Amino acid sequence: MQAAMAALDDAGMTMEDIEAVVYSMAPSEFLGVNEPDRWCVDAVGGRGRPFMRIHTGGATGISAAHAGFYHVASGLFDSVLVVGADKVRECRDSQQVLNTIWDPLFERQFGLTTITMAAFQAVRHMQIYGTREERMALVAVRSRGNALNNPVAHLKGRITVDDVMASPYLCWPIKKYDTCPSSAGGAAVVIVSEEKARKRCTRPAWIKACSEVANTVFLGDQMGGMAQMDFADSDILAMAAEEAYRQAGIRNPRREIQTAELYAPFTICELSMVEALGFCRKGESGRLNEEGFFSMDGGIAVNPSGGTLCANAIAITALARVCDGALQVMGKAPSGMQVRNVRHAVCTGEGGSFQFHAVMILGDDD
């Protein structure tokens, strides 16, 4: 409810103005209460209104924002609230839950978790591109530093590459500080028709593109042999980004995008994703990050909020990316987190076993 109220206040609206509610909710096992859409309906204003839950794992928040956009773009609704909350922190064994996303006959028995999944991506990225652990660590250093400017980040602070390298291995080569926390949080956005936005808002964030692409569940299909893509690369995200850039009329992402809020729950994910988004060539991200290209004052400010590495309340993590991207375009990001002259902000979500990739591009009036 707090998130819903905050979004409505920011839009200068009340629940009376909302015609439909999209509820952003990923797996319910972290909450330990089944089908939370049932008991959260009142807290998000769903009662007496069209109400639907959206779930694409980690990509849920972007998918929910897409669904909100589709409501309005269809012409059936003028104002939609996209909202959700999660309390992953209350789950004592989140990796036990995540292990159950793997096939019970062939894969689950081997202790697969989202952390081992990141390890598989990392060892391939290291093998193919020579990426070093220290370069992954720098992603965490920048993220936690950025998060100092984000009042709602879970982890924040000045840390060094040595701190990351000294943090315990969870599974080689992934260390504790390469990994996102289990967080609690809520997020909401209000999506309205163009006419309403022009009336109510001096500088709205316009939705310029929505795209999603899904991939096979089997990780082993994406490495060697007859693989059509490599697990080191986020090629599915590249497909989604290509479509999003087409919709938004972006020809050169490196020049036309000023900031990105990415769903990267592990440091290696961010290195792989910025390559897939066309911010640099494959294998270049570690070096560019070291040179500061993805810093607040670099070419493209990646995760000014600190991103998923600094707060992961799974159901709304990708929706928080949309919130933070929108704030950047509207010029309303907290002091220190605001990137200058944002014309385009790219927001992404990633769900399943690096499997469901979703991209939303927010832009200014032109």
Next chain:
Amino acid sequence: MKEMMTLKGGWNVKYNYAVGPTGTRFFKALKGEAKIIAPKCPKCGLVMLPPRSFCERCFVPIDEWVEVGMEGTIQAFTVVPVKFESLPDPPYAIAYVLLDGAGTAMVNFVKNVDLSDLRKAAKKLAIGKRVRVVFEKKRKGTIHDFHYELLKP
């Protein structure tokens, strides 16, 4: 309020997972013949492990099976040194291995690696290293009927 209350709770749900015709055929070959067999797409020729009843790429059903080799190449790996609830006791090494003749890689434990030093273990398990399939003597018709071992530990 400074300190709020919490209530301990949990889910404990049991299942009887259907293995299905494709899985049953695979596990029977593992148990009865100590063989790894895999479905082969009639259209693109992809040999799939774990086995599937259809080719996801061509969207056609499969009824041809082939036997794959007893050696293969590591495509990805990790070593887990910490305990997670209900997951295997650490340390353990797992690897995705492309068995000779297969088109996709399948995960299993790699059991003959010294895991006392994580970095040294990771070097031994490098991508491209060759492994062999080792069958258990008493097989039960599950994925634990075999594991991988490095050819040169």
